[in-house]
Structure formats: C-alpha cells, structure tokens
Amino acid sequence: MALRTISSQLAAQLDKELMGPEVGFTLEQLMELAGLSVAQAVVKEFPYSETRKSQVLVIAGPGNNGGDGLVCARHLALSGFQPVVYYPKRTTKTPFYAQLVNQLKFFKVPVLGAGDNWAQYLDHTKTLCVVDAIFGFSFKPPVREPFGSILQQLRHAQQNLPIVSVDIPTGWDVDEGPADSDCIIPSVLVSLTVPKPCAAKIDTCETHHYVGGRFIPRDFALKYGFEPFPYENLDQVLRLH
Numbered sequence: 001m002a003l004r005t006i007s008s009q010l011a012a013q014l015d016k017e018l019m020g021p022e023v024g025f026t027l028e029q030l031m032e033l034a035g036l037s038v039a040q041a042v043v044k045e046f047p048y049s050e051t052r053k054s055q056v057l058v059i060a061g062p063g064n065n066g067g068d069g070l071v072c073a074r075h076l077a078l079s080g081f082q083p084v085v086y087y088p089k090r091t092t093k094t095p096f097y098a099q100l101v102n103q104l105k106f107f108k109v110p111v112l113g114a115g116d117n118w119a120q121y122l123d124h125t126k127t128l129c130v131v132d133a134i135f136g137f138s139f140k141p142p143v144r145e146p147f148g149s150i151l152q153q154l155r156h157a158q159q160n161l162p163i164v165s166v167d168i169p170t171g172w173d174v175d176e177g178p179a180d181s182d183c184i185i186p187s188v189l190v191s192l193t194v195p196k197p198c199a200a201k202i203d204t205c206e207t208h209h210y211v212g213g214r215f216i217p218r219d220f221a222l223k224y225g226f227e228p229f230p231y232e233n234l235d236q237v238l239r240l241h
C-alpha cells in the first residue's frame, strides 16, 4: 500500500479543524488518545514480561509532542512498565501540561528536569527503549539547546537502545526527512492521525511504522485526501510497515 502522507501545513490545519467550533475536540482529548496510541505501539513492539527489563525513558519536549509523551508515560506505568520522564523545558503557556506532570507524580513516575542526571537512563542494560516526544510537526531547524546535546546523546545511544519517535523523528525536517546524516534513526515511528511526508523517508528495514491518534471519521479522512486506516477492533494503533 503506497504511503499516503499530508504536509505539515495540512496536518496543522486538520488539527485546527478537529479542535474548532464545529467538531469541538479539546486538545486534552486528542493528546490522551495520541499518548495512549504511542503506549500501545511500545507494548506491541516490546511486550511486557516479568523476566525482562521494563524501564522506559520518555523524553518530553516543550510542546504538544511532549504532552503526548507525558500521557504515554502514564499509560506505560499502567501496563506494568517503569517509565522515567525527562522534561527539561516546561512552558506555562499550556496549564494542562502541569496537570499531566501531577498525574505522573500520582503514578509515582519520576519526572526529571534540567540539571538532573537523565543520561543514566540511556543504559541499554537497564532501559528497554526511549520514547522521543521532543518535537513533532512544529519543529523548525536548526535545533536549539538543550535539545541539540540531547539529540547527540540519543544518536550515540541508538546503536543499542531502540528509539520510539512520536509523530516525527525529532530533528528531521517534517516534510523533507533527515536534514543531515547525523539524525536519529528511530526503531519505531508512530505517525499521529496520518503520516507526514518525512515518514516516507524511513527505511522500513530499520524502522517499524505505526499510525495512531485514532479520532477521525471516514469522510473527514477522505476530505483531507487519505483513505482511513483499517484499524482492528478498538486498537489505537495499526502497523503500516
């Protein structure tokens, strides 16, 4: 099946319409479903078992992609994993993020901030995978600190530590794909709602590709130029590659 994608502009317009007066989804609703779908992809890729490591490092960025990561961490905790969240840059512009952090504390999930030793969780002998919830479709290169050095450490760690990217592999141009050779190569990409053009640049031998963020009806998908994805039952993710 040829990969259908929509541009970052159209993705933002789709989001706007979903949260507009007609449809009336709240950001909280979409973020909850988006974060849940990422957690489901992690569980499908790395099924929980008593005998194997269950620590997951979730790196959350300053925007809604980061919010997806905070939600994902909570659902991973519910399914028996041991998530640790690194959330170095927090904005007060969206009060909801603080509530997501409170919920993580309620679930006893550690939330590390700038200055904390987060890199200790890049130890692949203890950590199962890293969830890249740093930037999504609003990333505009070049990367600004502290995210440049975070990405550098992720690129180094990815040899042994699988990266699960939320919506867009952080550091990739949303439409063009990897900006240069030293971009991260995720083991898993979970495109939300519909893949963006950069998703066509993954190497399907290296990256398993899922679509998640299941919250639009068939006619709305067709209106935005793509066939709805054949999810099964009430699954929140569908593996494309």
Ligand SMILES: NC(=O)C1=CN([C@@H]2O[C@H](COP(=O)(O)OP(=O)(O)OC[C@H]3O[C@@H](n4cnc5c(N)ncnc54)[C@H](OP(=O)(O)O)[C@@H]3O)[C@@H](O)[C@H]2O)[C@H](O)CC1
Residues within 6 Å of the ligand: 015, 018, 027, 030, 031, 034, 061, 062, 063, 064, 065, 066, 067, 068, 134, 135, 136, 137, 138, 139, 140, 141, 142, 143, 144, 145, 147, 166, 167, 168, 192, 193, 213
């Ligand atoms: N319907 C859906 O699919 C939903 C998707 N969701 C997720 O939302 C993100 C998009 O969220 P958004 O808040 O628009 O943007 P990002 O999270 O991608 O990033 C924005 C913040 O990142 C900063 N930024 C951007 N570029 C850089 C850079 N080069 N260096 C450093 N920081 C950068 C930017 O900061 P500014 O200072 O530039 O404002 C923003 O703070 C989408 O991808 C999905 O994951 C939602 O969950 C809802 C439903």
Ligand SMILES: [K+]
Residues within 6 Å of the ligand: 065, 132, 133, 134, 135, 136, 165, 166, 167, 168, 169, 170
């Ligand atoms: K990301």
